[in-house]
Amino acid sequence: MNQIELRGLDGSNLLGFLAALGTLRVLTAAEPEGPVRMSWKDVGWWTAVVHHTVLSGNNDLTGVLAQRLCERSGASPAWNIAPDLTLKLSEFRDVIKRAQREANPRNRELVDFLTAFGSESRGAGPKKDQMSDTEFRTMSGAGHQHFLGFMKDLALSTTADHLSRALFEPWDYADDRPSLRWDPADYRPHALRAEDPSGDPIRTMRGANRLAVEALPLFPTVPLARRLATVGFIDEDGETAIRWPIWTSQLDLGSVWSLLTADVGDADLLKLKARGVAQVFRAVRFTEGKYRNFSPARALL
Numbered sequence: 001m002n003q004i005e006l007r008g009l010d011g012s013n014l015l016g017f018l019a020a021l022g023t024l025r026v027l028t029a030a031e032p033e034g035p036v037r038m039s040w041k042d043v044g045w046w047t048a049v050v051h052h053t054v055l056s057g058n059n060d061l062t063g064v065l066a067q068r069l070c071e072r073s074g075a076s077p078a079w080n081i082a083p084d085l086t087l088k089l090s091e092f093r094d095v096i097k098r099a100q101r102e103a104n105p106r107n108r109e110l111v112d113f114l115t116a117f118g119s120e121s122r123g124a125g126p127k128k129d130q131m132s133d134t135e136f137r138t139m140s141g142a143g144h145q146h147f148l149g150f151m152k153d154l155a156l157s158t159t160a161d162h163l164s165r166a167l168f169e170p171w172d173y174a175d176d177r178p179s180l181r182w183d184p185a186d187y188r189p190h191a192l193r194a195e196d197p198s199g200d201p202i203r204t205m206r207g208a209n210r211l212a213v214e215a216l217p218l219f220p221t222v223p224l225a226r227r228l229a230t231v232g233f234i235d236e237d238g239e240t241a242i243r244w245p246i247w248t249s250q251l252d253l254g255s256v257w258s259l260l261t262a263d264v265g266d267a268d269l270l271k272l273k274a275r276g277v278a279q280v281f282r283a284v285r286f287t288e289g290k291y292r293n294f295s296p297a298r299a300l301l
Helices: 014-030 058-069 089-102 109-117 147-157 160-168 206-213 253-260 269-274
Strands: 002-006 036-042 046-052 118-124 130-133 221-223 228-230 233-236 239-247 277-288 291-294
Touching (some): 014 046, 014 058, 014 160, 014 206, 014 239, 014 253, 014 277, 058 160, 089 109, 089 130, 109 221, 118 221, 160 206, 239 253, 269 277
Antiparallel strands (some): 036 046, 118 130, 221 228, 233 239, 239 277, 277 291
């Protein structure tokens, strides 16, 4: 199989990890009958490697991704349900029912995204009449930052060049908003700053954000007894954190999905290592003001 190293992606960065998963998911959808796999390689940092039977170089890979992500007439229906994940329980229930009626084995993107977005099984917010949503949600409309609205903006504004720069070049943060705040660099604290950073222009890697959106269906939400859980997240030491694995074997999408949902957050780290996991990273999600952010990751192995 051909090997294509995604040198722009750093597996210790949550946004970089999600962008890698999004890449694998999109390539698998483009070649459902062909073996597409991914591994991670230590090159001074953990970088993703795509193993593909047909694609043989950076331009080939970027072309396939751009065809599916940059040339759509409009955005996915999943991002059109509302600007933010603030629907009432009845509204989200109606969206889910319509999606279920339209879904089939070859057309399940909408239901997979909705499952990742949240649940109508229990309410959230002060009145408990609002849907419960994913732990990945970082904004809800304050400051004109819209979680689903930004996904739609990314779908309509990302180009092949954005994707290529994110995947194969050192990140230069030369792109303006939107950003989904999954990159630790998105957090701009007031402390130790001579001026208020809220007026600074947002600089990000648009291609990485666009690819990371495609990873969300790999992290479904699950109603538990008293809360809505999101795959990969864990509450420990009074903090909400996400853990993610780095593996060196060549895994297809189904195997990666199984690994992500195998209680990585709670699993014994030594047992994970025995299963071929080379490293596990942990990042804390925290809130400042009206936005959620993620800390730089810490290696656990």
